[in-house]
Amino acid sequence: MELFINQVLAGVATGAIYACMALAVVMIYQAIDHLNFAQGEMAMFSTFISWQLMQWGVPYWWAFLLTLIISFAGGILIERVLFKPLAKAPILTNVAGFIALFAIINSVAGLTWDFTIKQYPTPFGSSPFLGSQLISTHQAGMIGVTLLMLLGLYLFFQFTRIGLAMRAAAALPESARLVGINTSWMIALGWGMASAIGAVAGILIAPVVFLEPNMMGGVLVYGFAAAVLGGLTSPLGAVVGGFLVGVFENLAGTYIPGVGNELKLPIALALIITVLVFKPAGLFGRAIVKRV
């Protein structure tokens, strides 16, 4: 029983990271209708930036904050330079753009910081959380930071005018322009926020998977699985999907014979395919009530 609870809690903790990645993916998907294959690499690069800042002697939380700001600006920059010109291009052009971005960021990170695995600090420590062996303080910190961020995002989208404008631009771009919303900038803002959310995910998972240019590869696949499971059109779904995928992945690795650590990733892929076949809209996918 203790093993079960332990695995569930560990699953919730990594699920928090998947939730962040899924949320970042969904934010960009809502804005431009494409999956950002480079989301993980952007997060990895942000994590390296924070690591570099700490190497230069910046304290953890300052580095964290600075990295979020830099990532936000970087996300906007990427959208302006690379994806705004592709706005009306066919889907494959966009996919090629994402893959190019993936390769470029990965290589630049490797070139700048090389491919050796680096330790990444955690501000929460790794002792047992509240004296219990079930979960470590870092895992508890991951869950806490994620939930705080989600709450912040919820408040932003529900209760601020700019959040409302962003939702409108994502839902109906033409109508949004007709009430005077600059939809192009709303997309850029979405990129900036997605990039910052990804940075949080990268920074939180780095102490677990260690810092290196390929650290987010697997994480992004789980993020996609979470986003698909929850429904690509639903931020709430992405979050719930993230936690579900995290728990499911851990339990399958522990209890299904032969899965172990090595076969965890195919489980995510199997999950993506299963959801797409049987419930393409996902658990929370948009079910629009309409009367005509």
Add this chain to the structure above:
Amino acid sequence: MTALLNIKDLRAYYGQVQALHGLNFSLNEGSLTTLLGANGAGKTTTLRAICNMVRSTGAIEFEGAPLGSRSTESIVRLGIAHVPQGRGTFTTMTVEENLQLGAISRKDSAGIVSDIERMYAHFPVLKQRYTQQAGTLSGGEQQMLAVARALMLRPRLMLLDEPSFGLAPLIVRDLFKILGKINREDKVTILVVEQNAQLALELADQAYVIETGRIVMSGNAKDIANNEDVRKSYLGY
């Protein structure tokens, strides 16, 4: 009277296809003008061209200043509210959020709050449903919401694209009564595109008739309504 909107030699294109062939017309400040025409005559295209939603050439002047190549959203911010065909309702959002969105470019939060109350007075049914998802409203209610959303901009000019489309005749009468009231009381200049020529001509003081991308007739709405050709082609008697 001065012209609020002045259009000269407006030509519009969908890809290679030319939809408007040199339109000239103007809207007087405070007027209620209707643009009549059959399907495919270019009515919707005219409205879309005013808001730069379709490729066009020619000169459009609003309050004496050319709109040039301004983006749709910046044209709207000048005070031109456009209720598109199909109403453009944000169906997944609540009624109140739709109204908030109408005023999204305004900065005066106190004015916005009082304007929302004003809209609820104009359209009591919206007040009853303000927390409801806009997609669950009936067609008529959604059209009321679309007009209210446009008014939240405090526009100088309101463009309406077939507001009667798909609505029951009684509801259309209600709606047109409200449009007349808005025009008189709030001093909003209105251009309404309609297929329901009879009602539109009753409501409007000016009218233009458009055929295959050209204006073929213009004048006082009453004169147009009495015109033999218009009666035969658009009023059906």
